[in-house]
Amino acid sequence: MYKNYKIDLHIHTNVNPHAFSTLEENIKAASKKGMKVIAITNHGPALPDSPHWWHLANIAILPEVIEGVRVLKGVEANILDENAKLDINQNVYERMEIILAGFHTVDGYEETRDIVKNTNAILNLIKSQKADIIVHLGNPIFPVDYEKIVKAAKENNVALEINNTSLGTLTRVGSRKNCKKMLELAKKEGCYIVLGSDSHYSDHIGEFTNAIKLIEEVGYPEELILNSSVENLENFLKLRKGLRPKEINS
Template sequence: MKEYKIDLHIHTNVNPHAFSTLEENISAAAKKGMEVIAITNHGPALQDTPHWWHLVNIAILPEIIDGVRVVKGVEANILDTNGKLDINQRVYDHIELVLAGFHVVDEYGAIDDIEKNTTAILSLIKKQKADIIVHLGNPIFPVDYKRIVKIAKENKVALEVNNTSLGTITRVGSRKNCKTMLELAKEERCFIALGTDAHYSGHIGEFQRAIELLNEVDYPEELIINSSKEAFEEFLKLRQELRSKKVDS
């Protein structure tokens, strides 16, 4: 089983439902030989998230800490069908990587409408406001994967295979949907990202369930942006160029 040394979805305990500090996460990543980690704390629409100043101030971190490339990111929340996210322009100006996905937040309202959810994702992708769309397999937010994969491919946005979603505690029932998404993404040759969604430092880099699913589908290695540091940095440069041109409110 291939080892992936890049984890693009990690939380620290500034989100109180996570359990490890920034330094604990970096230390754990260094001990595991990780090359790149992205710190992607939640945007402010969730109840247990920091003030947006925290998301801006992550820019003070060095690029390399203990030999690990530390990417300054955010996991933003989708707020409406127009692709609105819960981060402001100041955050965009200081952040390297924008993850975005559905969470149960008051502003979004009803979550079980497949057309509403699909429209929200398509709007977000077309506006180039996010680099990676996360945990799309969540069955409580039904979407049309075929339409989403096609537009993601056209706009060079990555879709995440979230290792946590493939377990038995969080977003239960995601595996079938993730496999469907991957099969369609393989046909379109869409970028895929791997994320552990680690809320505890010991889970960083633990991709076993995601890798099993990738192998099941025989997903092309060259389309997985975690496949090498070079592949990730190339994707990041591409996304920053596209996002800088199209970001709006």
């Protein structure tokens, strides 16, 4: 039923040293796999092995299309508090074509099992319209109220990610049950979702095997999956551009 998706909106390069491929290696791999669109989304500076904000902002110098692949300029920002504060500044914010955001254990927002705090942080971020996609929400070390989050995502036209890496056996173990619950609620509400490889190595770009199994179980509508077509993605990005506030710290 589901396609061999050729859009991947969650990819890291080795400027985050816990990733292992350069920008050029990622693009060459994406081109070889026939990817239509990729987003380079390195971590924001709150993580200890992230680049200076100059690097994140300077991604704007890249051409739109490299080796036949549309390369979106993006970032995976870190949530720093309950009030929608992210770890990117105005310079980075203005240059990003796509902004992912999610929980990591960072100074300002350490791991917490406080479901009320975590839920409020995501709800406030969604309502602020500063992030286009909320990533890896299945992570059991940051529990949230999925019903409230899905409703807010629908109302504010923010997409929710099904992170393929989270559904494996090494990272954010225990996410699958939570992701399935979120997907079932999102299907009822009619939310946008996106499959993300969360690639930290070039050969993993476009790897959605685990995520596709999950959307097959739920029977998620193809038209609400941003990876399903370039047209769907472009319409979403155009919508999001009109919704974002002008200032990241507003």
